Amino acid sequence: MNQKDLLRPAADAALGAPLQDFNTADAVEYLNTLELSRAADTLAALPLPRAVKMLEQPELTRSGDLVAALPVAKAAALLGLMADDRATDIVHELDEDERARLIPLLSAESRQAIQQLLSYPAHTAGALMTTEFVSVPADWTVGRTLQHIREVERTRETVYAIYVLDPRTQALQQVVTMRRLITGLPDEPILDVAQVNPPVTVDALLDQEEVAQLIRRHDLLAIPVVDARQQVLGIVTVDDILDALIEESTEDVHKFGGMEALEKPYMQIGFFEMLRKRAGWLSVLFLGEMLTASAMQHYEDELARAVVLTLFIPLIMSSGGNSGSQATSLLIRSLALRELRLRDWWKVALREVPTGITLGAILGVLAVIRIVSWQLLGLHDYGEHWKLLALTIGAALVGIVTFGSLSGSMLPFILKRLGFDPASASAPFVATLVDVTGLVIYFSIAAAILSGTLL
Structure with missing residues (x-):
């Protein structure tokens, strides 16, 4: 091991030191104030879980520039650990050469999810959705479903609701909220604690404003995106739709003033x-x-x-x-x-x-x-x-x-x-x-x- 390698942990600790006492929101605000190369070095010095959490915050500006400034292996590792929808947002900001360098380094599962999300037009349900949701077959019990959630929770963006699928066709049958699930008996069939009304779903090409209207009208925390066979492609969560609408409102305000919308602060x-x-x-x-x-x-x-x-x-x-x-x-x-x-x-x-x-x-x-x-x-x-x-x-x-x-x-x-x-x-x-x-x-x-x- 050479002297540079010996000094690296100390240098990383020095870069990450200012963030040790910050919560994620404050750390993101601090990172936004730094010059780009300094911010990239600081992000690279953080432990992967902390860096991922910061990159997933929509308040972090220059996310694409930060990822592009990181070493390729580090950038690929971070993208691979992020929620697919947020990773896709960052990939959107990269130029073609940067995408070509990073995407092949991702796992097959992450690469497939990101490429699928990239294929949908901007401002649609498909572009906003995450593919990380919890689904179970309709013939499972409450107890088995709870055990499954314990096993996969860390790899899912949210467990607001559990999507119950037909065991044969994988089509969406019902939705079970977490509240109803935890109040059910362990041996009770999952469908017995499902909601009474048919599930509210959206098409992948539906405009994000109409998605927001449905979420508001039905008081949902997430809404499933389905294809023509009613198979679940992903879900749009309420926090993602709020972030998208805030961004769209900002664009409208700029246009009200008689100018093109700004993509950056x-x-x-x-x-x-x-x-x-x-x-x-x-x-x-x-x-x-x-x-x-x-x-x-x-x-x-x-x-x-x-x-x-x-x-x-x-x-x-x-x-x-x-x-x-x-x-x-x-x-x-x-x-x-x-x-x-x-x-x-x-x-x-x-x-x-x-x-x-x-x-x-x-x-x-x-x-x-x-x-x-x-x-x-x-x-x-x-x-x-x-x-x-x-x-x-x-x-x-x-x-x-x-x-x-x-x-x-x-x-x-x-x-x-x-x-x-x-x-x-x-x-x-x-x-x-x-x-x-x-x-x-x-x-x-x-x-x-x-x-x-x-x-």
Whole structure:
């Protein structure tokens, strides 16, 4: 043994020392603060069970980068000991060369499970499920099932429920919760303590949001994923679905702000990658706002004759954009929660039109009060036709807020119908659309009311 080998245990102990008194959550937070190479060295110095437990935490950022930075044998050992679904998440983050190096080093069982999970599309039940669950034949007893759980518990991600299979076809027959199992008599048939209702199952290609709805509706801790023959492929646990929905909600929040979703925490995004994420949508919105300038140029003569109209352009445009953003936010959330379907668009339209008219009337009254007050108190002189001006602003607000509410509520339906994410109908996008059309509405109403006076 050379001097380097003798010094290795001491070096590993020094690297792992800061984590000795930390629980797993705190250790993960500490690891996230370290520079990548230092974090990889620290992870490699930990005992395998502790390192596996930390890698399995969704709060650990750069999991794929950390595994890629480890020695190949160490990385393969960790992946082989991890829950299959979490190991698959990490493999997803690796590039093709890294996958080619690591996957052949895994056991046949782990390799098969990971490759199966990799084959399912993202954001589906199949991509989320774990293949590590407890199942027993329907002809077993309670006692035999409990003994089996004692033997395999450490190799299973969860024992929330036990899945009872047909001994001949392996099709799912029933589900037994752990609570009912431990209250049953040892010699009692397993089916006698199974739940009364038929098991709730999902297809592997079902969207993760619909899986979450089923888990919530039936108050489940896990839901089995089955194939066409009702054979169990895996299970989706409530903690996995929560992690997935939090990630999806984060993506939606980024899209609401008019940018591409970030795959990494803010401080880990490079300068040029951040520019790429933000510049695209910002450029699209800028080009959209150019139409606003074109609309104002079209009404250049009207503005020259009635300069007072320009005072209220920011008020008009922001009110329409705000009402559209409100409607968009409400509808995107309702579509995400499956409270609405595409066929419900006309119901939403019938609801938003009177809502928009009422909201516009409220803002219009406030604007009229403001103009009248400023004129009578001598704070500003709007000219001899100030009453008509107040009427114009009030009527324009009714029209623009109504249009904003209607267009903001319809955009998510249109995008979803075209196959896009409704979250792409972000507040900036809606505001840009309403800015352009709002000017047209504003000057059209102004031309109708002020014709022969100011115009």
